[in-house]
Amino acid sequence: MTYAPVNGLQLYYEVRGSGRPLVLLHGGLMTIDLNFGPLLEPLAASRQVIAVESQGHGHTADTGRPMTIEALAGDVVALLDHLGIGQADLFGFSLGGLVAYAVALGAPARVGRLIVASADAHRPPGRESTPLGEGRLPTAVTGGRHWD
Numbered sequence: 039m040t041y042a043p044v045n046g047l048q049l050y051y052e053v054r055g056s057g058r059p060l061v062l063l064h065g066g067l068m069t070i071d072l073n074f075g076p077l078l079e080p081l082a083a084s085r086q087v088i089a090v091e092s093q094g095h096g097h098t099a100d101t102g103r104p105m106t107i108e109a110l111a112g113d114v115v116a117l118l119d120h121l122g123i124g125q126a127d128l129f130g131f132s133l134g135g136l137v138a139y140a141v142a143l144g145a146p147a148r149v150g151r152l153i154v155a156s157a158d159a160h161r162p163p164g165r166e167s168t169p170l171g172e173g174r175l176p177t178a179v180t181g182g183r184h185w186d
Contacts, residue, residue, distance in 0.1 A: 039097060044116035045109070050097035051117060052089045055082025058150070059126035061114060062089040063134025065156070069096035073131055088126065090117060092137065111140035118148060127151040 041048040052070060060081060064073035070089040081087045092110050094100035103109060114137060118126060127150045130138030135157025142149045 041097075042117050042120040044113050044120060046103060047093055047098065047101050047113070049093075049113055049117055050091040052078075052087075053121075054078055054087045054089075055085055057085045059123050060085045060087050061118075061126045061128045061138075062087060063114065063128065063130035063137050064089075064091065064095065065132030065134055067095070068131075068133075073134070088117070088121070088123075090114060092133070107136050107140045108144070110137045111144055114141050115145050115148060124148070125150050127153070129153040130155070130157065132156045 039050065040052065041050055043049075062070070062074050062077075062081075064070060070078075070091055074089060078087060078089065090113075091098045093103070093105055093113065110133075114128075118124075125148055128138040128141060130136070130153070132155070135154035138149075138152055138154055139157070139159075142152050
């Protein structure tokens, strides 16, 4: 098992393959294997895959520190520093997607490509979108009928 001492915790991570770095960030209450298990080897065939288990998940213990998106993003940046990686692509699922957004916004030079699945788009203050109203819902287009 591989751990990195970052921001007051021992962060568990796995590295497979070689090539352009791709950091995998799992969803809430998930682990590397539960979220990405079947993808690890195919991705590692052409990439250096760095899979992370966030604070309080899997092999990474929880600490007394508040578990915030920004703290988890700081752990990812600190792991990249620990590994000597200047820039990596990020793939985040759900909670991991929110963490990936925070890394991209907080340390944009560290992120090549950003892939996010099952996470709301991050909207910085002042750039929020208009809430969905009755006229913007899909049912308004179909007159209340379900799509066929």
